[in-house]
């Protein structure tokens with residue numbers, strides 16, 4: 001272990017490298033990613049599609065599909081007994097003791113976690129029986145309590161519903177109930193509201209915040225949407241091409257972006273009032289020119305350089321380090337101090 005885990009940190013990802021190695025190519029989906037998640041807080045990992053967000057969360061959960069493997073780095077996790085584990089070194093069977101119980105995950109599509117053939121009460125009850133000593137009756141009572149926690153109306157009756165009898169937003173609540181049923185200390189939320197319409201999305205984000213205050217869990221929130229980040233995060237990590245390009249507390253990030261990519265992402269974020277012109281017409285939203293380069297073919301210098309309006313010759317030549325750019329703020333841009 002390089003350095004001990006500070007008491008207030010529940011998860012510390014250090015120089016994580018997750019690669020997909022085949023005969024044809026090595027895809028460095030995550031290449032030297034470092035961040036810390038503080039106890040009881042929410043850290044958002046944000047970036048465009050393909051930036052490595054999901055591969056980071058799957059690495060933490062031990063759910064990488066072959067040929068993915070952790071090629072380097074540490075994933076230090078503090079369990080509820082204050083024991084620190086390096087999940088990067090875990091065997092699959094060690095993950096079984098932690099997944100669900102200590103670390104739970106919710107996804108964009110609830111049906112990846114829910115079985116269409118069983119009632120939601122049975123599924124939450126099963127999860128509870130699997131990870132606790134509770135008997136069937138007690139597990140069912142706890143399942144009901146969880147449905148109430150996630151604010152499902154008429155919870156006692158909905159316990160016997162099958163997932164298809166529920167709306168998308170309700171299914172998402174059930175998935176949250178299931179994830180939180182064993183009181184995990186860490187919840188990984190991978191785009192949990194992306195498939196929902198805006199009103200339902202706002203309700204689910206509110207619910208997650210209330211549950212965080214109530215249960216005290218820490219949340220690693222994966223999203224491509226800075227609007228969602230503003231809503232839920234305490235700290236933010238911005239990823240591009242499998243690397244962290246900016247890291248900052250949420251308020252400083254929105255007040256002052258210290259990487260041109262973050263600036264671009266923010267300009268792409270819809271904002272109902274800002275986008276209305278004086279005539280009330282909706283203006284076209286800015287989009288960052290170009291697209292994320294294939295991860296197997298990143299430029300040698302700054303990965304964002306081909307799309308960056310601030311790029312200079314030096315950006316093309318040398319790979320930029322992550323440098324301090326303000327209080328608790330880091331940027332992988334050599335011109336960050338001009339921003």
Ligand SMILES: Nc1ncnc2c1ncn2[C@@H]1O[C@H](COP(=O)(O)OP(=O)(O)OP(=O)(O)O)[C@@H](O)[C@H]1O
Nearest residue numbers: 020027029048049050051052053054055056065295
């Ligand atoms: N099984 C795999 N084999 C090879 N490469 C993979 C595999 N799974 C993911 N990758 C690569 O890893 C990179 C990062 O993917 P990842 O899914 O983490 O991105 P993301 O930021 O979560 O995007 P999205 O928002 O679309 O999920 C991508 O370039 C992808 O091609």
